[in-house]
Amino acid sequence: AQSVSQHNHHVILSEAASLELGCNYSYGGTVNLFWYVQYPGQHLQLLLKYFSGDPLVKGIKGFEAEFIKSKFSFNLRKPSVQWSDTAEYFCAVTQRNTGFQKLVFGTGTRLLVSP
Amino acid sequence: DGGITQSPKYLFRKEGQNVTLSCEQNLNHDAMYWYRQDPGQGLRLIYYSQIVNDFQKGDIAEGYSVSREKKESFPLTVTSAQKNPTAFYLCAVRQANQPQHFGDGTRLSIL
Numbered sequence: 001a002q003s004v005s006q007h008n009h010h011v012i013l014s015e016a017a018s019l020e021l022g023c024n025y026s027y028g029g030t031v032n033l034f035w036y037v038q039y040p041g042q043h044l045q046l047l048l049k050y051f052s053g054d055p056l057v058k059g060i061k062g063f064e065a066e067f068i069k070s071k072f073s074f075n076l077r078k079p080s081v082q083w084s085d086t087a088e089y090f091c092a093v094t095q096r097n098t099g100f101q102k103l104v105f106g107t108g109t110r111l112l113v114s115p
Numbered sequence: 116d117g118g119i120t121q122s123p124k125y126l127f128r129k130e131g132q133n134v135t136l137s138c139e140q141n142l143n144h145d146a147m148y149w150y151r152q153d154p155g156q157g158l159r160l161i162y163y164s165q166i167v168n169d170f171q172k173g174d175i176a177e178g179y180s181v182s183r184e185k186k187e188s189f190p191l192t193v194t195s196a197q198k199n200p201t202a203f204y205l206c207a208v209r210q211a212n213q214p215q216h217f218g219d220g221t222r223l224s225i226l
Contacts, residue, residue, distance in 0.1 A: 044217040103215055105157040
């Protein structure tokens, strides 16, 4: 079965530090990849997505992610985090053989940014 | 997300009772989904529906039931057969070739 691994469960950074959150998936076929963010008390929001084309995708709030097919990875990055980036981040994948219908999530990474 | 309404926001249930969570959308999207979120486990798919009068089981469907009688509505019933129903439940919608968008969620607790 398809699985998604997020290796960092909790990350603590100071403001202005750089961020990289890891995400690996297990399916070898065609995939669509997503990062969602859940700010405290808010609903789950799409941060960025990859469907095809340029493997480096840019999202909202200065986030970007790079799809490396050979490593089955889709890591999230931000050069300089802010206190307002404190949230839980979820990597998610859909695959062609389910018609891209079933979204499989990683277990999430809680990011705390200290001012 | 705007256009997706989950109600109620908080719900309490006595053991042995069934309870129904509401999800309504005015986005005219075809597909609707129910997920369960537990701390440290991410989101897990319960049921999904790609079209009216049709739905499929997700990864953790046991103890849950759904219906899709109207395009805009996809209610989830948590039955007494669900052994650990306390969780945060999220509804999502999707139009073809687009990402899923989520409602604000319903937090269900057992009294």
